[in-house]
Amino acid sequence: MRDVAALAGVSLATVSRVVNGDLRVDPEMAQRVTDAVALLGYRHDLTASSLRRADRGSASIGLVVEDVANPFFAAVHRGIEDVARRHRVLVLTGSSDEHPPRERELTEALIARSVDGLIVSPVPGDQSHLARERALGVEIVCVDRPARLFSADAVVSDNVGGARAAVDQLLARGHRRIAYIGDRPELFTSQQRLAGYRRALGDHGVAEDPALVRHTEPRGANGDGIARALLAAGDPPTALFTAQNLITIGAVKALHDLGHQHRIAHVGFDDVPLAEVVEPAITVVAQDPRAIGTRAAELLFERLSGHDGPPRQVVIPVALIVRGSGELPPP
Amino acid sequence: MRDVAALAGVSLATVSRVVNGDLRVDPEMAQRVTDAVALLGYRHDLTASSLRRADRGSASIGLVVEDVANPFFAAVHRGIEDVARRHRVLVLTGSSDEHPPRERELTEALIARSVDGLIVSPVPGDQSHLARERALGVEIVCVDRPARLFSADAVVSDNVGGARAAVDQLLARGHRRIAYIGDRPELFTSQQRLAGYRRALGDHGVAEDPALVRHTEPRGANGDGIARALLAAGDPPTALFTAQNLITIGAVKALHDLGHQHRIAHVGFDDVPLAEVVEPAITVVAQDPRAIGTRAAELLFERLSGHDGPPRQVVIPVALIVRGSGELPPP
DNA sequence: CTGAAAGCGCTTACAG
């Protein structure tokens, strides 16, 4: 900037004004500055700028999710990026791997880079540490699940309603032994979907069989193994409700490997690619991860532009997509 | 920081030293500083720090890909994050949507936030604009495809070899009318995979039929439509080679809709979820996107720590996964 | 070992 000022023969202040699009500057002078900028290949340094600026915005926000490579969170990420882009803001991202210390490290690393706001998909455990971040002026919005011991805006899917619809679908076909395979019980989404499962059973007067409620390792790792074990047991289920995308994929593999795909009904939570091509095609409750991201970013930017109401919880609708696997009758 | 210094009764310089882990400071004094930091909830401002620091590192790098929500790039992203994390560096990401102005905007926005390095999956068109960024001291590595009119390290899949292996597999079963459905012809990966297709045909003395070589809209959008059109034409192909993940999914849908999945052989480039469960299971050439990301980040950090050799091109192997669809014989 | 002072690249009252 100093070089630009020298070359254009103006003061630093003038260069700053031109670079920031301040119109109260002599056009001829502005032109000289613009030329010098082009000639020198000068680049405005936003970090220095925001250091001195009154509003102190860094024009970047942070995102902490379980895993950026999980298609669900990848879509959430994209939804957030789209909104951020409209605000000329960039997104810094990190994967917590559901690991509490990693979540803390990440949020602190993001704060240290002075992000204006944070969108977090909270790990199990509590997020009370976020209170300190917020006290420092960083706005925080939760995504996919609410925080614990820390109240903030949150955008989530209609987990209870979706799970209920999925299980209702199976009950309507006459199934009574319906297994629930969910992610770790500590997870909000897992709990909510289990609640929906129970609600549906209750509505139909079906008693829950604890032997049919199973949880996988982190990230739904052993979904296929659990499905196998359930089906190999005495008095096996006649239908499966898998409460997460990776578990759904694992269960479909297990059903096909065992040759049971036409005998055991199956509904999954979260849509997966090729679900309509598998035979039978897979009935799912589809979430709208991109909309979840979009909405979360909108809430964040509202806060950043001064909104100061109480924490809001936004529920994004889900949709039951009937394709066949969920409509198989019991034997 | 001023407040911390005041509370601890020391100078700013001392606080800075303690915060940065400088050991040449009186332990008792250091303790007072640490206490004050805890009491005040002080957070170190990395952006201000790097502004003044000699080495000027911001401990963040930028990533520009086509779309962070594409599972391929989401996995690349994760590979990069893993390496960056070991260097205590965060990743800023943006989606170019294969749109040249958007690529420029993004790289400039990233530079303005003073990233130390950039990993870019270049859009069609040329990347000569990146030369200016590099002149400013930002290291640049390309991923998935090399840049044009700009030479830089690049990490790519073995596109030619993989496509060749895919088409060889079909030729070995006796197919002679093999269609190629690829992404836009401007894309490096599309060109390379077409080259591999041609190489395989040539090796077997099969003349190319231009009517069987098709390109989709951006992002493989109409892959299913093109597959349908090919199969509906007179003298249709007996086998399909789909050169990208979304096109593969589209083609599988088309084959199933038409009921041709057991008659028309099919090999896809890039693995897709549930490929092994579809009937017939889909034979694919699997890439290793996470390894691509990992390797790209490693090259970048080598540059950032001073490596100054000529541009390198790293080719990540691919693997043909035989599952059934590619082994169907011609009628 | 410690602190006063200069300065990183920028913005912003303030005076002219």
Add this chain to the structure above:
DNA sequence: CTGAAAGCGCTTACAG
């Protein structure tokens, strides 16, 4: 409209 000067939060020679 323009510029000289102070200062954002930090680091780093330099002197003590």
